[in-house]
Amino acid sequence: MFKSGRTSLRLSLQFAFLYSVLSAVIFAGAYWFSNYEVRDWLHDQMNSDREILLEIFEENGIDDLVKSVDVMARVNFENARIFQLLGPDGTVLAGNITQIDGEEQREYVSAENVFIIGEHEEEISGYWIIDEKFGQYTLVQGTGNHVIAEVLEALGISLVSGFILIMGIGSFAGVWVGRLTEQRIEAISTTMEEVAEGKLAARIPIDETSNDDLDRVSTSINNTLEKLENLMESQVQISNDIAHDLRTPLQRLRQRLEKMANQQAVDTNEAVIALAQTEDIINTFNALLRIAQIEAGDRRERFRRTDLRDLVINVYDAFEPTAEDAGQQLRLKISDQPLYVLGDSDLLMQLISNLVENALRHTPEGTIISMEASFSNGVPLLCIADTGPGIAREDREKVFRRFYRGEKSRTSGGNGLGLSLCKAIAELHYAELMVSDNQPGVRILVDFPPAAD
Structure with missing residues (x-):
């Protein structure tokens, strides 16, 4: 059996045993408390009868007391209650008992030591006794223990049956839960072993x-x-x-360097081109490294509450002259209310810049590029839209892949990592990046979660 499965089964059985022990303690307490309460109730009953007889004696004298004691002795069922009124010299004046053997002062007397006039309840094995002085007279009364015995017998049977039931159900439930837990833990272990094997x-x-x-x-x-x-x-x-x-640019760079190595005099133009190619390769690797660092989430510790409007305005101011020189229009629309997001302002600036630069690079002269920062359904929303040729529907998810470049953008510059970097920054900020049709052109939305106050 699986080791952790044995552990879960053992723990389940241990808890079942613990619940059983606690139940036994509770049941024992209930048994003792019930015994105490019934005995207390019986004594209260005898004290109540004593108060009644005392009142009769004080108001009407000994003759009425004798009659009352005899009446009480006769009306109780099968001598479950016993009464005896003794005179000053110890003679029996009334009641249904003639003699009690043993010490005069006691609380409980065995039924064998009580001599009763008539028959008594067979289930009575003893009597709870109280003595009371009424002037020169002594009243002795008692109650059979059959009430307590019957109550405690029924309670004991119920408690023992309940304890056995709890033990049985607890043990069964412990084994059942242990086996279920064993199977589920084994499923977790099996899955982790498969992952360790490369699956x-x-x-x-x-x-x-x-x-x-x-x-x-x-x-x-x-x-x-x-x-x-x-x-x-x-x-x-x-x-x-x-x-x-990168294979093609590296091969071209190698060919160019080999050509330069075979020349007696170094061609300056060739060296400049080789240096530019080297710079492009370095920039590509730096971009890949930056994406990897962002995806690792290391920059979240630098997150601060930032107003998105300030970043959008800065990017607009930076790119508006470039758009004007290229014959394009860069338009800005921002909310009057603060658009607070929780994030790294430098990375957010990079995100906005890349989206705007991508739109400027891949759209022709006369294109209108809109930058909008506003609220949508109570959350900050950034929208970069253009009226250019747009992106084919089947390419809208592919544009975020590394090095992916659509057919319309292969003649333009870039390494195909700009939108990949945008997606990495958006995911770092728990934002959703979506591409849709602007009719004409393309519309890119960045849906940010709101910053905590």
Whole structure:
């Protein structure tokens, strides 16, 4: 059996045993308390009768007291109650008992030591006795223990039956819960072993109806595995992209350097071109490194409450002259209210700049590029839209891939990492980046979560 399964089974049985012990203690307490309460009730009954007889004696004298004691002795069922009125010299004046053997002062007397006139209840094995002086007379009365015996017998049977039932159900439930827990922990262990063997697509099966602690742990593990799988796929994709997109420029650079090495005199133009190619390759690697650092989430510790409007205005001021020189129009529309977001202002500035620069680079002269920062459904929203050629529907998700460049943008500059960097920054800030049709052109929305006050 799986070790942790044995642990869960053992813990379940231990808790079942603990509940049984606690139940036994509670049942014993209930038994004692019931015994105490019934005895107290019987004594209260005898004290009440004593008060009645005392009142009769004080108001009417000994003759009425004798009659009353005889009446009480006769009306009780099968001598469950006993009465005896003794005179000053110890003679029996009234009652249904003739003699009590043993000490005169006592609380409980065995039925064998009580001599009763007539028959008594067979279940009575003893009497609770109280003595009371009425002047020169002594009143002795008692109550049979059969009431307590019957109550405690019924209670004892109920408590023992309940204890056995709890023990049985607790043990069964402990074994059942232990086996279920064992199976689920074993499923988690098996999944982790598969992941360790390289099967990153393995997931822990989850029962959506239970939603207990193990399900929540399993969900967290599955989310972690999904992120791990995505990261691994991303790393593979990055390697493939680097191999595919940087192979050609590296080969060209190598050919150019070989050509320069074979020349007796170095051509300055060739050196300048080689240096430019080297700079492009370095910039590409720096961009990849920056994306990787952002995706790792290391910059979240620098998050501050920032007004999105200030960043948008700064980017507009920086790119408006460039757009004018290119024959394009850059328009700005911002909310009158502060648009607070929680984030890294430098990265947010990079995000806005990349989106605007991408629009300027891939749209022709005469294009109108709009920058808008406003509220939408109570959350900050950034929108960069243009009236250019747009992006084909099938390419809208692909544009965020590293090194991806659509057919319309292959003749323009860039390394295909600008929008990938935008997506990484948006995800770092828990924002959603969406591409839609602007009719004509393209519309890119960045939906930010609001900053905490």
